[in-house]
Amino acid sequence: MDQPAWWASGSFWRKAAIWVTGVSLVVLVFLTMDSLGKISVGSKRVPAFTAINHRIDYVFNDDRRVQQPRIGPQEPLFGQALTAERAEALVRHGKLTIQANNCMECHTLLGNGAYFAPDLTKAWLDPYWGAPDVREKLMVDFLLDPSEKLHNGLGRRMPNLHLTLDEAKAVVAFLKWMSAIDTNGFPYNFTTMKQEN
Numbered sequence: 035m036d037q038p039a040w041w042a043s044g045s046f047w048r049k050a051a052i053w054v055t056g057v058s059l060v061v062l063v064f065l066t067m068d069s070l071g072k073i074s075v076g077s078k079r080v081p082a083f084t085a086i087n088h089r090i091d092y093v094f095n096d097d098r099r100v101q102q103p104r105i106g107p108q109e110p111l112f113g114q115a116l117t118a119e120r121a122e123a124l125v126r127h128g129k130l131t132i133q134a135n136n137c138m139e140c141h142t143l144l145g146n147g148a149y150f151a152p153d154l155t156k157a158w159l160d161p162y163w164g165a166p167d168v169r170e171k172l173m174v175d176f177l178l179d180p181s182e183k184l185h186n187g188l189g190r191r192m193p194n195l196h197l198t199l200d201e202a203k204a205v206v207a208f209l210k211w212m213s214a215i216d217t218n219g220f221p222y223n224f225t226t227m228k229q230e231n
């Protein structure tokens with residue numbers, strides 16, 4: 035019987051399968067490590083939790099053609115600068131509160147979630163809060179009782195989720211920290227609150 039052509043032999047396809055799987059695995063591991071470096075806290079695009087001790091601003095980057103966050107001078111949340119550990123604990127508490135109350139059932143965070151209510155990625159910079167000096171109080175008040183404080187043109191109201199004062203403050207810390215993440219310009223075309231330069 036004649037030998038089959040090289041491309042028709044079983045051993046060729048077995049070797050090809052092993053090579054393709056092996057190379058894909060290496061590429062996958064490389065991409066995973068690369069992504070982990072980019073999304074870990076304290077890296078270039080995802081700031082350390084102590085960002086909540088600073089003013090968060092946005093500047094337009096002409097090269098990238100996107101709005102890019104800028105961590106400004108000291109402007110501690112609730113007037114109290116926190117150590118790295120305490121800032122992390124507060125932001126984590128906010129994140130857990132958001133998960134426990136399933137805010138993503140209505141909102142998106144960094145684009146993930148539902149589309150009933152506004153994306154919260156830049157909620158900290160929403161001009162609706164008026165001015166930087168009243169924002170923290172207004173945000174906490176809103177979270178404690180949002181049902182009567184309509185501020186969107188859609189007529190949709192947020193229900194009262196009965197957060198405690200500590201939970202509401204932690205959520206504000208999480209939202210402030212999240213607004214400092216460089217999201218490549220997402221959400222597109224958002225306007226930010228006017229702040230001094």
Ligand code: HEC
Nearest residue numbers: 132135137140151152157160183184185186190191192205
């Ligand atoms: C049942 C749907 C629903 C759930 C659940 C919900 N929200 Fe809302 N939220 C809304 C709606 C609707 C608005 C817009 C209300 C308005 O403008 O008055 C809103 C507005 C907000 C705003 C103001 C956004 C901005 O850009 O100014 C914040 C902050 C917020 N929600 C945080 C939360 C957090 C934190 C949770 C979870 C603890 C949560 N929401 C859960 C419906 C919801």
